[in-house]
Amino acid sequence: MRESIEARKIDGLESINLLFVDDEIAILDSLKRLLMREPYGKFFANSAAEGLDIIEAEDVHVVVSDVKMPVMDGMTFLKEVRRRKPQIVRMVLSGAADLDQIVDSINNGEVYRYILKPIQIVKEFRATLLQAVELYNIKQQRFQLFEELQASNTKLREWQQKMQKELGLAGALQRKVLSVAPYIDSQMEIFSAYEPHISVGGDLFDVFSLSGGKVCVIIGDVAGHGVAPAMLSMLLRVLAGETAQAMHDKGPAAVCNVIHQRFLQYVQDPEFYATLFMGFFEPDISAWRCISCGHPQAFVYPQNPDIDLNKGVYPVGLAIGPSEIADSSDEIILPVHAGMNIVLYTDGLVESHKTSPNESCPAIDLSKVISTTLESRALNPARRIMEKVQDHGCELNNDDCSVLTINHVDMKDILWSGRVELSLVYAEKIARDIHDLFLEQGWADSFAWSVRMVVHEFAVNIIDHSGLSQGQDFYLSVRLKEGLCRIVFLDKGKEWDYLSTKSLMHKNPLYSERGRGLEILSQLCRDVLIFRRSGVNHSLFTVINDDAASIVKS
Incomplete structure (x- = not known):
């Protein structure tokens, strides 16, 4: 009686159903009497x-x-019960003669327990039944937990897939904002390369023109990885751009002080701050005025030991720093000379690691990597610097990585530059004049003809298909150094997709005329790069002299 009362106190026993099977009616009747007052x-x-x-x-x-x-x-x-309903707890009620067979069944998992006939100790019998019920409940709880875990894992996978999709979209948008399109004018060429740690990254960079012929370059790195640093990097890029445009005449130190103060107003979290390098090219003094806010040291090539590049101030947004982090004495002045190169990068470039986590990356002489890359005159030196680091067996996946290269054109390398009017006759004359200049300098006629064809074909292309009207013109520059000729066109015509048009011209005769001599250009040029920046189409072509191919191969 006491055991039955205790059993009734256990929650849920009324919902438990027991089945007893025996071919002897007397045994079943005995069980009915024993269990009459049990709650099952x-x-x-x-x-x-x-x-x-x-x-x-x-x-x-x-x-x-x-x-x-x-x-x-x-x-x-x-x-058969196990096959049909494996969740049912199975027990045997039998005599001692069947004990060996029963033990084997217990060991094989067919049976949970056995109860010896005849039942002599009712208390033990009831306790055994209660243990079987508890086992069933445990199995059901485990099964329920397993189902819940599977459902949670399914939701987690769906969430991960959604996040991956959203991160991919955010990364694509960020890459669109962080345009890696080069900056090119008559005095300099600036190239960039960018690899985020994940789909989105905390690096930022930008290049834009200022009034008075000035140019501003910024590169920075928000601490941390993931979505928050990526969003903050976009905020910092906007702050830096707006502030530089508004008060560039006060110099980079004053600009960075304002950026620092505004960043602290927007981001009230001490964990987030950013390194930042900002430079203004001042044509009046032919120099860069720069400041480094905790950013990796810039690299200048050829190196100038008289310039202290190791100067720097607090990072932007660092809560423990002062409200003004810099003054004019913290600025770095870089006098510009012909052919000078400046390389800027985030610390992801120097924190590379072997693919295997157990291997450390070999020490890399970064200055040598940069120097040899610049000497090779690759189309995009920034991208090539990244590739050379990876060629050493290191992976740039430990952090976001960005590289900017600034090359100041040596005016002695410019064979021809100027504005070209929208006239087929004039374009042909310019192409012929450039050809003659090559011959006067002793270059092979085949090389001169290759350059002439590129100049002529693309000039005609702009005249016929750019949508420019009479009275407008375009800029052309032809640079020549050590057997490599860089031809640059700048026009304000309508945007044109070089790769798509080149593909379509093979499928549709309509595009053959609009192809701008694409087959000729692709055959004659080592590099073709066409992009649009600030409403201007930039078209770059590299033609190499076969005799110098081994020297300039990139």
Whole structure:
């Protein structure tokens, strides 16, 4: 009586159904009397077949079966129960003669426990049934937890896929904002390369023109990885651009003080700050006025030991720093000379690692990597510097990585430059004059003709297809150094997709005329780069002298 009362106090026993199977009616009647006051639901069957019908029709949780029964014995019956309803807890009610067979079944997982006939200690019998019920509940809880875990894992995978998609979209938009299109004018060429740690990154960079012929360059790195630094990098880029445009005449130190103060107003989290390098090219003094706010040291080539590049101030947005982080004495003045190169980069370039986490990256002489890259005169030196670091067996996946290269054109290398009017006759004359200049300097006629064809074909292309009207013109520059000729066109005509048009011209005769001599250009040029920046189409072509190909190969 006491055990039954305690059993009733256990939550949920009323919902548990027990099935007893025995071919002896007397045994089943005895079990009914023993369990009359127990809270379980109880079913009784005097054959295995009847027992199987009951488990199919009712929600049974524990089965207790005799072993020796006609037609289908108890062990076969319990195996069938396991096959049909594996969640049911199975027990044997049998005599001592069947003990060896029962033990084997227990060891094989067919049976949970056995109860010896005849039942002599009712208290132990009830306790055994209660343990079987508890086992069922544990198995159900485990099964429920497993299902919940699977559902959670499914939701997690869906969330991860969604996040990956959104990160990919955010990364694409960020790359669009962080345009890696070069900056080119008559005095300099600025190239960039960018690789985020994940889809989005905390690096930022920009190049833009200012009034008075000035040029501003910024490159920075927000601390941390992921979405938050990426968003803050875009904020910092906007702040830097707006402030530089508004007060560039006060110099980079004053500009960075304002950027620092505005960043602290917007970002009230001490974990977020940014390194920043800002430079203004001042044509009046032919020099760069720069400041480094905790940013990696710039590299100048050829190197000038008289210039202290190791100067710097607090990073932007550092909460422990002063409200004004710099003054004019912290600025770096870089006098510009013909052919000078400046290389800026974020610390991801120097924090590269081997692909294997157990291997450290070999020490890289970064100055040598940069120098040899600039000497090779690759089309995009910034991208090539990254590739050379990776060629050493290192991966740039430990941090966001950005590189900017600034090359000041040596005016002695310019063979011809100027404005070209929209006239086919004039374009042909310019192409012929450039050809003659090559011959006068002793270059091979084949090389001169290659340059002439590129100049003529693309000039005609601009005249016929750019949409420019009479009275407008375009800029042309032809630079020559050590067997490599760089031809640059700048026009304000409509935007044109070089690669798409080149592809379409092979499929549709309509595009053959609009191809701007694309087949000729692709055959004659080592490099072709066409992009649009600030409403101006930039078209770059590199033609090399076959005799100097081994020297300038990039």
